Amino acid sequence: MDTVDGNAIGGLLQEVFGTEMTGAASVCGSCGAGRPVAELAVYQRAPGTVVRCRSCDSVLMVFVTIRGRTCVDLLGLASLG
Amino acid sequence: MAGTALRRRLTWQVAKVSAVTVETASVRTLTLDVPDWPGHQAGQHLDIRLTAEDGYVAERSYSIASAPGEPVAITVERLDDGEVSPYLTDELRAGDDLELRGPIGGYFVWEPEDGGPLLLLAGGSGIVPLRSILRHRERTGSTVPVRLLYSSRTLDDVIYQAELDQPARGVEVIHTLTRQQPPGWAGYARRADAALLAEVAWPADAMPLAYACGPTSFVEAVSQALVQSGHPPERVKTERFGATGGT
Numbered sequence: 001m002d003t004v005d006g007n008a009i010g011g012l013l014q015e016v017f018g019t020e021m022t023g024a025a026s027v028c029g030s031c032g033a034g035r036p037v038a039e040l041a042v043y044q045r046a047p048g049t050v051v052r053c054r055s056c057d058s059v060l061m062v063f064v065t066i067r068g069r070t071c072v073d074l075l076g077l078a079s080l081g
Numbered sequence: 082m083a084g085t086a087l088r089r090r091l092t093w094q095v096a097k098v099s100a101v102t103v104e105t106a107s108v109r110t111l112t113l114d115v116p117d118w119p120g121h122q123a124g125q126h127l128d129i130r131l132t133a134e135d136g137y138v139a140e141r142s143y144s145i146a147s148a149p150g151e152p153v154a155i156t157v158e159r160l161d162d163g164e165v166s167p168y169l170t171d172e173l174r175a176g177d178d179l180e181l182r183g184p185i186g187g188y189f190v191w192e193p194e195d196g197g198p199l200l201l202l203a204g205g206s207g208i209v210p211l212r213s214i215l216r217h218r219e220r221t222g223s224t225v226p227v228r229l230l231y232s233s234r235t236l237d238d239v240i241y242q243a244e245l246d247q248p249a250r251g252v253e254v255i256h257t258l259t260r261q262q263p264p265g266w267a268g269y270a271r272r273a274d275a276a277l278l279a280e281v282a283w284p285a286d287a288m289p290l291a292y293a294c295g296p297t298s299f300v301e302a303v304s305q306a307l308v309q310s311g312h313p314p315e316r317v318k319t320e321r322f323g324a325t326g327g328t
Contacts, residue, residue: 038188
């Protein structure tokens with residue numbers, strides 16, 4: 001499956017963070033690449049949503065929603081916002 | 082991004098379809114009556130949620146096709162293997178209800194004070210948010226020069242064709258048809274790449290503000306070509322639809 005980008009998960013991000021996040025700056029914890037969240041690679045067909053660095057392909061964020069609760073893993077990020 | 086307007090809680094609500102407009106064989110514009118709509122910016126999205134009788138839920142994000150101040154509208158391309166788009170394009174009628182939330186997004190947006198010149202690059206249904214930007218420019222009386230390069234497979238796949246045939250003052254529309262061209266076609270007939278951009282785009286020293294939207298392969302090709310020819314990455318905004326084809 002082809003990727004989309006962070007624009008496509010603006011609603012999910014706003015739900016999780018309580019504010020608009022597609023324009024927020026992100027820094028990859030693996031390679032240090034910085035770009036707006038909107039520019040990150042997003043895979044939506046997994047059991048949840050996987051967000052990867054567009055430079056080194058590392059996993060930056062994972063969101064899994066089960067029965068109305070969303071689990072969030074941001075460990076791949078060096079910084080956000 | 083800390084504006085109070087953006088901190089409003091995003092909640093699902095039920096809108097009513099007020100009109101369905103046929104754009105192409107596989108594309109429809111749905112005009113929506115949304116009771117509690119706080120207004121939107123050109124380029125923003127909304128999320129649509131469909132719930133099946135067995136409780137299965139599918140959500141998709143769609144770009145808003147209308148300008149701020151106009152009735153909310155989305156333009157949807159039917160994807161044959163899609164979970165959501167075939168229902169939106171084939172089943173929905175005026176008067177039907179539709180669950181949505183929005184507006185969403187603050188990156189791929191344009192306001193007149195962002196200036197220009199504006200370089201708009203559309204692949205297939207990637208034209209949708211750019212159409213909102215074009216209409217917003219016209220409605221606000223902005224005079225920033227605009228060049229739109231719009232890549233479609235065939236002339237029949239061109240969305241908003243009548244509207245784009247009569248662009249507002251200061252707007253140039255350049256089509257490329259990548260798969261089939263009508264007899265006597267005088268426009269471009271090849272994929273949008275560095276060579277085509279070198280012919281139609283403003284050079285980097287004109288400092289255009291670029292918005293590229295479409296399938297991932299299209300957006301990657303044009304955005305990388307612009308950056309490699311010296312356009313600063315922060316002035317090349319991108320939005321990727323995935324592999325939905327259409328260019």
